[in-house]
Amino acid sequence: xxxxxxxxxxxxxxxxxxxxxxxxxxxxxxxxxxxxxxxxxxxxxxxxxxxxxxxxxxxxxxxxxxxxxxxxxxxxxxxxxxxxxxxxxxxxxxxxxxxxxxxxxxxxxxxxxxxxxxxxxxxxxxxxxxxxxx
Amino acid sequence: xxxxxxxxxxxxxxxxxxxxxxxxxxxxxxxxxxxxxxxxxxxxxxxxxxxxxxxxxxxxxxxxxxxxxxxxxxxxxxxxxxxxxxxxxxxxxxxxxxxxxxxxxxxxxxxxxxxxxxxxxxxxxxxxxxxxxxxxxxxxxxxxxxxxxxxxxxxxxxxxxxxxxxxxxxxxxxxxxxxxxxxxxxxxxxxxxxxxxxxxxxxxxxxxxxxxxxxxxxxxxxxxxxxxxxxxxxxxxxxxxxxxxxxxxxxxxxxxxxxxxxxxxxxxxxxxxxxxxxxxxxxxxxxxxxxxxxxxxxxxxxxxxxxxxxxxxxxxxxxxxxxxxxxxxxxxxxxxxxxxxxxxxxxxxxxxxxxxxxxxxxxxxxxxxxxxxxxxxxxxxxxxxxxxxxxxxxxxxxxxxxxxxxxxxxxxxxxxxxxxxxxxxxxxxxxxxxxxxxxxxxxxxxxxxxxxxxxxxxxxxxxxxxxxxxxxxxxxxxxxxxxxxxxxxxxxxxxxxxxxxxxxxxxxxxxxxxxxxxxxxxxxxxxxxxxxxxxxxxxxxxxxxxxxxxxxxxxx
Numbered sequence: 072x073x074x075x076x077x078x079x080x081x082x083x084x085x086x087x088x089x090x091x092x093x094x095x096x097x098x099x100x101x102x103x104x105x106x107x108x109x110x111x112x113x114x115x116x117x118x119x120x121x122x123x124x125x126x127x128x129x130x131x132x133x134x135x136x137x138x139x140x141x142x143x144x145x146x147x148x149x150x151x152x153x154x155x156x157x158x159x160x161x162x163x164x165x166x167x168x169x170x171x172x173x174x175x176x177x178x179x180x181x182x183x184x185x186x187x188x189x190x191x192x193x194x195x196x197x198x199x200x201x202x203x204x205x
Numbered sequence: 206x207x208x209x210x211x212x213x214x215x216x217x218x219x220x221x222x223x224x225x226x227x228x229x230x231x232x233x234x235x236x237x238x239x240x241x242x243x244x245x246x247x248x249x250x251x252x253x254x255x256x257x258x259x260x261x262x263x264x265x266x267x268x269x270x271x272x273x274x275x276x277x278x279x280x281x282x283x284x285x286x287x288x289x290x291x292x293x294x295x296x297x298x299x300x301x302x303x304x305x306x307x308x309x310x311x312x313x314x315x316x317x318x319x320x321x322x323x324x325x326x327x328x329x330x331x332x333x334x335x336x337x338x339x340x341x342x343x344x345x346x347x348x349x350x351x352x353x354x355x356x357x358x359x360x361x362x363x364x365x366x367x368x369x370x371x372x373x374x375x376x377x378x379x380x381x382x383x384x385x386x387x388x389x390x391x392x393x394x395x396x397x398x399x400x401x402x403x404x405x406x407x408x409x410x411x412x413x414x415x416x417x418x419x420x421x422x423x424x425x426x427x428x429x430x431x432x433x434x435x436x437x438x439x440x441x442x443x444x445x446x447x448x449x450x451x452x453x454x455x456x457x458x459x460x461x462x463x464x465x466x467x468x469x470x471x472x473x474x475x476x477x478x479x480x481x482x483x484x485x486x487x488x489x490x491x492x493x494x495x496x497x498x499x500x501x502x503x504x505x506x507x508x509x510x511x512x513x514x515x516x517x518x519x520x521x522x523x524x525x526x527x528x529x530x531x532x533x534x535x536x537x538x539x540x541x542x543x544x545x546x547x548x549x550x551x552x553x554x555x556x557x558x559x560x561x562x563x564x565x566x567x568x569x570x571x572x573x574x575x576x577x578x579x580x581x582x583x584x585x586x587x588x589x590x591x592x593x594x595x596x597x598x599x600x601x602x603x604x605x606x607x608x609x610x611x612x613x614x615x616x617x618x619x620x621x622x623x624x625x626x627x628x629x630x631x632x633x634x635x636x637x638x639x640x641x642x643x644x645x646x647x648x649x650x651x652x653x654x655x656x657x658x659x660x661x662x663x664x665x666x667x668x669x670x671x672x673x674x675x676x677x678x679x680x681x682x683x684x685x686x687x688x689x690x691x692x693x694x695x696x697x698x699x700x701x702x703x704x705x706x707x708x709x710x711x712x713x714x715x716x717x718x719x720x721x722x723x724x725x726x727x728x729x730x731x732x733x734x735x736x737x738x739x740x741x742x743x744x745x746x747x748x749x750x751x752x753x754x755x756x757x758x759x760x761x
Contacts (some may be wrong), residue, residue, distance in 0.1 A: 078682050084320070084334075084335055084336055084337075085321065085323075085324055085326075085332065085333075085336050085407050085410075086320060086340075086409070087246075087404070087407075087409015087410055088409075089449075089450050090448070090536070090652055093649055094652060094653060094761060095489050095707075096761055097649075097653055097761060098656075100761075108759060108761050109759075110757045110759045111409045111757060112324075112757075114332075123691065136320055136336060136339050137575065137685065138334075138335030138338040138339055138575070139335075140334045140335070140687070141334055141335030141687075145334070145335075151350070154689045160217070165573065165574065165575060167574060167575050167682050168458035168677075168686075169682075174686050179387060183353070184540060185539070185540045185573050186539060186540050186541055186573075186669050188660055188670075189369065204713065
């Protein structure tokens, strides 16, 4: 894994609430990561394509519309199919507690719900970096 | 009253009484400002408004510049419309929720559509996967709309529809339902949001690029002024701009700048400003900084009246009145200790009512967690009813007028708004300002600053960064049936099988041809297509082919 981690932040589905996604993107940039933000209304295929092209280490997905159970696993599947086997995928937004276990089973490494401090996300990223490099 | 006497006394007070106290007991912070960083004076005095200017700046309710309200009697005459935004899942389920709300004393309907509907995709479109029925009700054809309003008297209730890019299509469905139920167009009352510019800035449910979108909006203005005189043709919205993280002044500035753009477009198309401006309405947010919010609403009214009178030469006073709906601030709700949100919503309700709103939606306490339950919705509605019937703040019109502090804040917000409006004018107008990313950048900078303050504990959010408890997430969250999309697809397939497809084709082709002619009003063609049971997606696709699709300009 490279010295400077590359992170893709994206919004799958049709949800336009991008305040959280943009905040996370900017805060991670300020924390020293290379961050790419796709904008809203991205299809799983488009996200996978950008993730591979940009050679990212992480993909962060944000969704507030309730479509996460369908779309997050679909993004994981598409990224893996496109060859992004080592990309760590995490998510955030309005996600009920009940849904988190299933999302994790389906390849979402972590879910950060509303009110999560950005430091928690950074800790997660650094923790993953250590795990991968060991 | 000699102002200098007061100013001199204040200086004396600062040097003696105040100084002594500050030496012993410093204040909690070095700087006090509103939630949107407007500096706040410790003790406001009348120096901030000249008594001579009273009539020009504050005046009387129901008279220019409407600072004190658009009606002379305000809530002494009639309370605001209590209008809860609702809709989820299928038309059948939403219809049940509407009847429940009307039975609970709600006085108007407000329809939430799911995202595919809002972006003009049918439920069976691949773009719709995961989103059908989630943030609102799924509407594919006139048939869904017939079910949605089944048993609801459209001549008695007013209906607000949060629909923008395909506003013309949903209005066409509504007109058709009315006709089927024997309610003529001139009896229909309600609002379509129809505000595309803020979709590019903040909300994201755009379809077409700005130019054809403005044409559709102008077509609606023209059609409604002739055919549906009681319909509010647009709800120019600051709500979502604020939700995206703007300050209070930015919310007003960007909303009014959008309004200016719509008026310019309509005037350019040859419409007489006094023929349509009276049917424009606005939609604002109410946040927790109570007095700043009240000042914001008052400033917005005063500025709009001035714009309409001086910039657009409106003659009719109604054209100068800023009438608005308010929703309490969704982004102020916390997932932590959700019961606390009831208190936040109460403060925000006070802000909206003291600010002179015409209608109000109060958020439910559980909306940071998911869709609201029926019980949470009831508390939200009861909050409005308690403020209306028990608080007494409805007895006097604009009761905070003349508060040195509130008047001074109103002036400060007004100044900041004019600065923005001038800047946008310099950039060539709102379309250019949005395309250049200027507006988005201003909002994002404010959103980032706000969130940083929370992370750094400079801004306290109760239950989030202070006064925390370990509370388990509540489990009574409303869930939409994941099988809904399947059922919705079956429904739309059946409609497609049973309709007269030759007729549908013919109506869609006629619409396509009209779209090519920029002088044609598309509304009659859209209504014809809707009545033939063409789907929402089919109608929007005809227009997509002709107009193209908007691409987001990403600003970070």
